[in-house]
Amino acid sequence: MNIRTLCLGILSFKEASGYEIKKMVEDGMFSHFIDASYGSIYPALTQMLAEGMVTVRAEEQSGKPDKKVYAITPKGQLALGCAIDVLPRPDKFKSEFLFQVLLMDNLEHDRLAEFYDVRLGELKAELARIRECCTAASLHPGHKFVNGYGQAVIGAAVTYLETMRDEMLAPGSGAHTEAAE
């Protein structure tokens, strides 16, 4: 799925500016399974405007620069429908953290502990954020499902990291501790 489809999907819920789309992807409902930068959103919007997939409306704001609010058109709805109607590619998960844990023999114990706790903190923060989203996330079944999915999966990760913490970070479990034996 490309950025164009992502923008159309978001606009199908609610008209928004490029800036707002980025914000939604960054800290909203979409944050835990989608990514997009300004450098991809703005060109996509401009392009789709030329193709009649979306319309713009300049919204004046005191002080701040004008906001360009985009809305999806029937043509855009159609394109969205087509893009959505194909079997999704398998989910993709990438983790440098897990790679580093795998290679823990090459890492000092304290360093591993640091990375471990940073990661655990990130996961907890992410869990807290999507839990908040949920409160606001209305009754829409799609929203509820996606939110619940995030909570289930990230919750499982947090639980796992917490239960394994002692075992993994106990002195004597990794390399660089040969002296202890």
Added chain:
Amino acid sequence: MNIRTLCLGILSFKEASGYEIKKMVEDGMFSHFIDASYGSIYPALTQMLAEGMVTVRAEEQSGKPDKKVYAITPKGQLALGCAIDVLPRPDKFKSEFLFQVLLMDNLEHDRLAEFYDVRLGELKAELARIRECCTAASLHPGHKFVNGYGQAVIGAAVTYLETMRDEMLAPGSGAHTEAAE
């Protein structure tokens, strides 16, 4: 983390050919959190050979073309150590499936059901595969941890999809069923 580091990391466990590295990334211990294609592995290996990070040994094979078995050098170990010693970037998860569920109003019920069950099947298969890995996965704490992480997270996803299946796929829960009311 780039492909070079990935190759070094794998070679730090065991010497291997480019083809074998790909296989490990594809169906081994690494499969659920890393990706790499031949088009990135082979050039990385060639490059690192020129830089003295790895060595090669041509292994003759009856029939099949010679296998080029790479092994990590002390210089490569050092480079790996440095690459590993930086705070990992946050994990990244991408899901077209969740995006489609979010947009379920734009999708026919049967289509959603199809995607749902395909995804559930993929997750179950993945879970089964990493469970098998575990059996062989020795006692190395890093391996055990990563394998357990995968099982915890994917297991949670499977459980979630299974418990939500009826609710999500029941007729009358989505769009395109307005006629039923």
Added chain:
DNA sequence: GTGAACATGTAACAAGTTACATGATTGA
């Protein structure tokens, strides 16, 4: 005899990110 698995490699291409450019307002 046809396709899959083994095995290596390259070049064109896709897609999106980073960094830059600009500029006002607001809060610390």
Added chain:
DNA sequence: TCAATCATGTAACTTGTTACATGTTCAC
């Protein structure tokens, strides 16, 4: 006054993927 937030946009750059090129053996 310095950083952050709001706001849009472009161009160079990274990174890796896809598709192609080549060739053998084994199983169905």
